[in-house]
Amino acid sequence: xxxVKRYEQLRDLLVERIDQGIxxxxxxxxxxxxxxxxxxxxxTTAQACFAALEAEGLIEARPRSGYFVxxxxxxxxxxxxxxxxxxxxxxxxxxxxxxxxxxLVMGSxxxxxxxxxxxxxxxxxxATLLPLQRLLGQSQRDASMSHFAYxxxxxxxxxxxxxxxxxxxxxxxxxxxxxxxxxxxxxALAIALRLLTEPGDxxxxxxxxxxxxxxxxxxxxxxxxxxxxxAEHGISLGAxxxxxxxxxxxxIMVTPTxxxxxxxxxxxxxxxxLVEMASRYDVAIIEDDVYGxxxxxxxxxxxxxxxxxxxxxLLCSSMSKTLLPGLRLGWLAPxxxxxxxxxxxxxxxxxxxxxxxxxxxxxxxxxHHARHLTAMRRQYRLQRxxxxxxIQQYFPEGTRVSVPSGGFMxxxxxPDGFDSIALNQRLAxxxxxxAPGPLFSASGKxxxxxxxxxxxxxxxxxxxxxxxxxxCAKAQLVQPEDAVV
Amino acid sequence: xxxVKRYEQLRDLLVERIDQGIxxxxxxxxxxxxxxxxxxxxxTTAQACFAALEAEGLIEARPRSGYFVxxxxxxxxxxxxxxxxxxxxxxxxxxxxxxxxxxLVMGSxxxxxxxxxxxxxxxxxxATLLPLQRLLGQSQRDASMSHFAYxxxxxxxxxxxxxxxxxxxxxxxxxxxxxxxxxxxxxALAIALRLLTEPGDxxxxxxxxxxxxxxxxxxxxxxxxxxxxxAEHGISLGAxxxxxxxxxxxxIMVTPTxxxxxxxxxxxxxxxxLVEMASRYDVAIIEDDVYGxxxxxxxxxxxxxxxxxxxxxLLCSSMSKTLLPGLRLGWLAPxxxxxxxxxxxxxxxxxxxxxxxxxxxxxxxxxHHARHLTAMRRQYRLQRxxxxxxIQQYFPEGTRVSVPSGGFMxxxxxPDGFDSIALNQRLAxxxxxxAPGPLFSASGKxxxxxxxxxxxxxxxxxxxxxxxxxxCAKAQLVQPEDAVV
Numbered sequence: 001x002x003x004v005k006r007y008e009q010l011r012d013l014l015v016e017r018i019d020q021g022i023x024x025x026x027x028x029x030x031x032x033x034x035x036x037x038x039x040x041x042x043x044t045t046a047q048a049c050f051a052a053l054e055a056e057g058l059i060e061a062r063p064r065s066g067y068f069v070x071x072x073x074x075x076x077x078x079x080x081x082x083x084x085x086x087x088x089x090x091x092x093x094x095x096x097x098x099x100x101x102x103x104l105v106m107g108s109x110x111x112x113x114x115x116x117x118x119x120x121x122x123x124x125x126x127a128t129l130l131p132l133q134r135l136l137g138q139s140q141r142d143a144s145m146s147h148f149a150y151x152x153x154x155x156x157x158x159x160x161x162x163x164x165x166x167x168x169x170x171x172x173x174x175x176x177x178x179x180x181x182x183x184x185x186x187x188a189l190a191i192a193l194r195l196l197t198e199p200g201d202x203x204x205x206x207x208x209x210x211x212x213x214x215x216x217x218x219x220x221x222x223x224x225x226x227x228x229x230x231a232e233h234g235i236s237l238g239a240x241x242x243x244x245x246x247x248x249x250x251x252i253m254v255t256p257t258x259x260x261x262x263x264x265x266x267x268x269x270x271x272x273x274l275v276e277m278a279s280r281y282d283v284a285i286i287e288d289d290v291y292g293x294x295x296x297x298x299x300x301x302x303x304x305x306x307x308x309x310x311x312x313x314l315l316c317s318s319m320s321k322t323l324l325p326g327l328r329l330g331w332l333a334p335x336x337x338x339x340x341x342x343x344x345x346x347x348x349x350x351x352x353x354x355x356x357x358x359x360x361x362x363x364x365x366x367x368h369h370a371r372h373l374t375a376m377r378r379q380y381r382l383q384r385x386x387x388x389x390x391i392q393q394y395f396p397e398g399t400r401v402s403v404p405s406g407g408f409m410x411x412x413x414x415p416d417g418f419d420s421i422a423l424n425q426r427l428a429x430x431x432x433x434x435a436p437g438p439l440f441s442a443s444g445k446x447x448x449x450x451x452x453x454x455x456x457x458x459x460x461x462x463x464x465x466x467x468x469x470x471x472c473a474k475a476q477l478v479q480p481e482d483a484v485v
Numbered sequence: 486x487x488x489v490k491r492y493e494q495l496r497d498l499l500v501e502r503i504d505q506g507i508x509x510x511x512x513x514x515x516x517x518x519x520x521x522x523x524x525x526x527x528x529t530t531a532q533a534c535f536a537a538l539e540a541e542g543l544i545e546a547r548p549r550s551g552y553f554v555x556x557x558x559x560x561x562x563x564x565x566x567x568x569x570x571x572x573x574x575x576x577x578x579x580x581x582x583x584x585x586x587x588x589l590v591m592g593s594x595x596x597x598x599x600x601x602x603x604x605x606x607x608x609x610x611x612a613t614l615l616p617l618q619r620l621l622g623q624s625q626r627d628a629s630m631s632h633f634a635y636x637x638x639x640x641x642x643x644x645x646x647x648x649x650x651x652x653x654x655x656x657x658x659x660x661x662x663x664x665x666x667x668x669x670x671x672x673a674l675a676i677a678l679r680l681l682t683e684p685g686d687x688x689x690x691x692x693x694x695x696x697x698x699x700x701x702x703x704x705x706x707x708x709x710x711x712x713x714x715x716a717e718h719g720i721s722l723g724a725x726x727x728x729x730x731x732x733x734x735x736x737i738m739v740t741p742t743x744x745x746x747x748x749x750x751x752x753x754x755x756x757x758x759l760v761e762m763a764s765r766y767d768v769a770i771i772e773d774d775v776y777g778x779x780x781x782x783x784x785x786x787x788x789x790x791x792x793x794x795x796x797x798x799l800l801c802s803s804m805s806k807t808l809l810p811g812l813r814l815g816w817l818a819p820x821x822x823x824x825x826x827x828x829x830x831x832x833x834x835x836x837x838x839x840x841x842x843x844x845x846x847x848x849x850x851x852x853h854h855a856r857h858l859t860a861m862r863r864q865y866r867l868q869r870x871x872x873x874x875x876i877q878q879y880f881p882e883g884t885r886v887s888v889p890s891g892g893f894m895x896x897x898x899x900p901d902g903f904d905s906i907a908l909n910q911r912l913a914x915x916x917x918x919x920a921p922g923p924l925f926s927a928s929g930k931x932x933x934x935x936x937x938x939x940x941x942x943x944x945x946x947x948x949x950x951x952x953x954x955x956x957c958a959k960a961q962l963v964q965p966e967d968a969v970v
Contacts, residue, residue, distance in 0.1 A: 098828050101831075102638075102827065102828070102831070119635065120635075121634055121635060124630040124631055124633060124634060125630060125631075129630055133625075133630065136625055136840075137622060137625045137626050140618075140621055140622045140625050141622050145609040145610060145614055145618065145809065146609055146610075147811065148609060148809035148810065148811035148812060149606055149609060149809075149810060149811055150604070150605075150606060150805075150810045150811065151811060153587075182834075183668045183672075183813070183834040183835075183837075183838070184834055184835045186831075186832070186833070186834050186835040187668075187833065187834045187835075190832055190833055190834070194704070198684060198706075199683060199684065212831070212832070212835070215828070215831060215832050216832040218832075219679070219828060219829060219832040220832075221683075320635075324630065324633035324634075325633065325634060325635045325836075326632065326633035326634055326635065326636060326836075326838065326839035326840065327633060327838065327840065328668070328834065328835070328836070328837065328838040342587065343583050343587070343700070343703075343704060344704055346586075346587070346671075346697070346700060347671070347675055347697070347700050347701040347703075347704040347705075348671070348672065348675055348833065348834075349667075349668040349669055349671050349672045349675070349813065349833075349834060350668075350669050350671040350672075350697070350813070351810075351811075351813070352668075352813065353668070353811065353812065353813040353838045353840070353841070354811035355621075355811065355812065355838070355840050355841060356838070356840060
C-alpha cells in the first residue's frame with residue numbers, strides 16, 4: 001500500500017493555509033528553517049515541501065528573500081458554494097440521449113466553432129507541446145516502412161514502459177506487460193465493460209458522470225445505477241454499499257481523481273475504502289483516470305488502482321487530455337483480466353496505430369512530458385480561478401460552482417427552474433454552446449446544471465462569451481421560455 | 486444495378502485465352518484492328534480492352550510491333566488441383582482457439598520473425614509506397630497542433646470522398662456521408678456485428694474464414710454457422726439457403742472478393758443472387774472487402790454492396806492490405822444502419838486517429854494510390870505463380886493449392902492424416918511458421934490445411950523456406966508424429 005510521505009503532509013498543510021487565506025497572494029512564507037522548527041522535520045523534508053509547492057506554481061522563491069505566495073487568494077474559492085450532493089434515481093435505469101451527445105461530439109453544430117466551451121478538448125497551443133510535434137515529424141522521417149507493420153497487440157514496449165513510470169506517480173506499480181495500448185481511453189473503457197458485463201447487467205456509476213461512458217452503457221444494453229456523489233468528496237460510499245447489497249452490480253465505474261464533470265479528487269482514505277468495499281462484495285472497479293495527471297497538486301493524488309492488491313481495478317487512461325486527442329493514444333491496465341483484455345483488444349481494433357507511439361515514448365523519456373504536465377497544471381489552475389471569477393460576476397444569483405482539483409472542467413448548478421437544454425438552444429444564436437447537465441445522467445437528471453471547459457487560454461473573447469452565457473441564463477430565470485411564448 | 490461493359494467482356498475473353506494457353510507468354514496478340522473485326526467492336530472499345538490488360542501487367546505494348554503476352558503461361562495454373570469444397574459442421578457452434586490465434590497475431594513467437602509466411606502482412610517495401618511516406622512527413626510538418634483535435638466522428642471528409650471514389654471501382658456508389666472511418670477493418674467488422682447481433686445469436690459464415698472474424702464471434706458470444714465453400718465459386722448458395730430456412734440467422738458474414746483464405750472471387754451473378762437471398766430472408770450481409778482492391782483483374786470485381794438497393798449490406802474494408810497496416814485506417818459503409826453505426830463507433834473508440842487521414846487522402850487524390858494498386862496487383866500475381874510452382878515442387882504428392890484471384894494468400898489442402906498444427910511445432914525449430922487450418926474454422930476443421938502469405942518479394946531465402954516446409958510436411962506424412970514417439 002502506498003503511504004503519504006511526510007513532505008506531502010506538510011505541503012497539504014501549507015495549501016490548506018493558503019486556501020484558508022492565512023497566507024495570501026504576495027505574502028512571504030516562513031523560512032525553511034522556521035518551518036523545520038515549527039513542524040519538527042529535517043531541512044531535506046522542508047525543502048522538498050517548498051519545492052513541490054514551487055513546482056505547482058503556488059509559491060515562488062525570490063533570491064535572498066525567501067518564498068512568496070503567487071497563487072490567487074484562494075479565500076475566494078469557497079465564496080461561491082459548491083454544487084449540492086447529487087440525488088439520482090436509486091434504481092438501475094437504461095441510458096438514452098444519444099442525439100444530444102452526438103451533436104456535441106460530432107462537432108458539426110456551428111455554434112461550437114467559436115469557443116470550445118462544450119466539449120473535452122485540452123489546450124493544443126501550449127509551447128510545451130512543440131517538442132512532440134518535432135518528434136512526430138522526426139520519427140516519421142527516420143522510420144522505415146516496416147514501422148507501419150502490424151504492431152505488437154499490446155502496443156509499443158518502450159511506450160508501455162514509460163506509461164508504467166507515469167503510473168508510478170499515482171502510487172500504482174505495474175509491470176510493462178500489465179499495460180495494453182488502446183485507441184484512446186474510450187476503447188480502454190469499452191474493453192473493460194465488455195470484459196465484466198453482459199447486456200442487461202447493472203453497473204454502478206458516480207453521478208453526474210462522463211457522457212461517453214454513459215453512452216457505452218446504452219450501446220451494450222447495460223443499466224446504470226447512479227450513486228449520489230458530492231462535489232467535494234466524490235461518490236457516497238454509504239449509498240454505494242446500500243446499492244451493492246440491494247442490486248446484482250457487475251462493475252463499479254468511477255472517475256475518482258479530477259472527476260469529470262465535478263472536479264473533485266477523492267481522498268486516499270476514501271479510495272482505499274472503496275477498494276475494500278469492492279473486495280467485500282467481489283465486484284470489479286473500472287477507474288477512469290484520464291484527467292488524473294492534470295491534478296493541481298504535485299505529486300498527483302493516488303489512483304484507486306494504487307490501493308488494489310487483488311487486480312480487481314481496471315485502470316483506463318489516455319493522452320487525449322494531457323497531449324493531443326487526435327493521437328487516439330490510450331491505455332488499459334486490466335489487472336487480473338489481462339488475457340481476456342488482450343482478446344477483446346484484438347477483436348475490437350486489432351493492434352493500435354504505430355505512427356505516434358514511438359514519438360510519444362521519446363517525448364516522455366526525454367522529460368518533455370513531465371515539463372508539459374507542470375506547465376498545464378499551472379495554466380489550468382490559474383484559468384479555473386479566472387473562469388470562476390467571471391461566473392460569479394455574470395451568472396444568476398444562487399449559481400453554485402465546483403472547485404476542480406485538476407483538469408479543465410467546471411460544473412455549474414443553477415437555481416431550480418433553470419433549463420440547460422433550452423439555454424443551449426438560445427446560445428446557438430450567439431454561436432456559443434455548453435454541455436447541458438442531462439447528458440451526464442442516465443435518468444435525465446441535472447437539467448439545471450451545465451459543464452464548461454476552461455482549457456483554452458482565456459481572453460477578452462472568452463470573457464465576452466461567459467458574460468453572454470450568464471446573461472442568457474439570467475434572462476431565462478427572470479422570464480422562462482414558456483412565459484415568452 | 487451495375488453492368489459489365491463491352492470492353493470488360495473482351496478483356497475477360499482474352500484473359501481466358503491466355504489462361505487456356507491459346508496465347509502463351511511472349512506471343513503476339515492480334516492487332517487492335519484485327520480484334521475489332523473479329524469481335525465486331527469499335528476501335529475505342531478494343532483499345533480500352535488492351536489498355537486494361539496492360540494495366541494489369543498481363544500484356545505489354547512494343548513500339549511498331551503490337552501487344553505481347555508478358556504474364557507466365559497460365560496453362561500450369563490448374564495442373565495442381567484446387568482444394569475441395571469445404572464440409573464444415575452443419576449446425577451453429579461456438580468459436581475457440583484464441584490461444585493459437587494469439588500466438589500468430591502477437592508476433593511474439595520467434596519463429597515468425599524470419600519470414601512473414603504466417604500472418605496477413607502486405608509488402609511494405611514497394612517503391613510505390615514512398616510518396617505516402619513523404620506525404621505523411623509533410624502533413625506532419627505543415628499541420629498545426631489543431632490538426633490533433635478530436636476528429637469528426639465519421640472521419641476526415643476528404644478521405645471519405647476519396648474512399649467513395651475507390652468504392653465506385655467496385656460498382657458501389659455511395660455518398661460521402663455513408664462512409665465512416667474506423668480503426669482498421671477489424672473495428673468496422675466489430676461494429677457491424679454489434680449492430681446486428683446479441684450474444685447467443687447465429688451468424689452464417691463462409692468456411693474457412695478469416696480467424697480475426699471468427700474470434701469476434703467468440704468474444705461476443707455468437708455462434709458460427711459455417712457454410713460449405715468452394716475454392717473456385719465461393720460460398721454454396723444452396724447450403725446457405727437451407728441454413729437460412731433452418732436456423733434463426735441474424736447476419737451473413739462473407740469475404741466474396743479475393744477471399745481470405747481461399748482466394749476466389751464470386752461471380753457477379755452469384756453475388757447478386759446472394760443479395761437477393763438475403764432480401765428474401767430479411768437478413769443483413771457483412772461484406773469483408775479488405776483484399777478486393779488487390780484483385781488481379783482490372784477493373785476489379787464488383788462488391789456485393791454494388792448489388793444492394795436496400796442498404797442491407799455493411800461493407801467493411803481498410804488500407805491494411807493495400808497500404809500500411811500500422812496506419813489502422815479502415816472504413817465501414819453501413820447502409821441503412823448509419824445512425825446506429827455512428828453510435829457504436831463513438832462508444833468503441835471515439836473518433837479515429839487524425840495523423841494519417843489527410844496524408845492518405847492526398848496520396849489518393851494525386852493518383853499515387855491507383856499506381857500503387859496497379860504495381861501490387863502485378864507483383865502479387867507473379868509471386869502467386871512463383872509460390873505455386875515451389876509448392877508443386879516441394880510439397881507432398883496430392884497437395885491441393887488455391888489459385889487466388891487477388892490478394893496474397895495461398896490455401897493448401899494436404900492429404901488426409903496431415904496435421905498443420907504439428908507441422909507448425911516442427912517448423913519452430915527452423916524459425917518458420919505457417920497459419921494452421923483450424924484457426925479458420927469455428928469447429929476445428931481444416932487440420933490438414935494451411936495458409937501461406939506470398940506478399941514479400943520472393944527470393945532464395947523464401948525458396949529455401951518453402952522447400953523446408955514441404956520437406957517437413959512430407960516427413961510427417963511418411964512418418965507420423967505419434968509413430969516417432
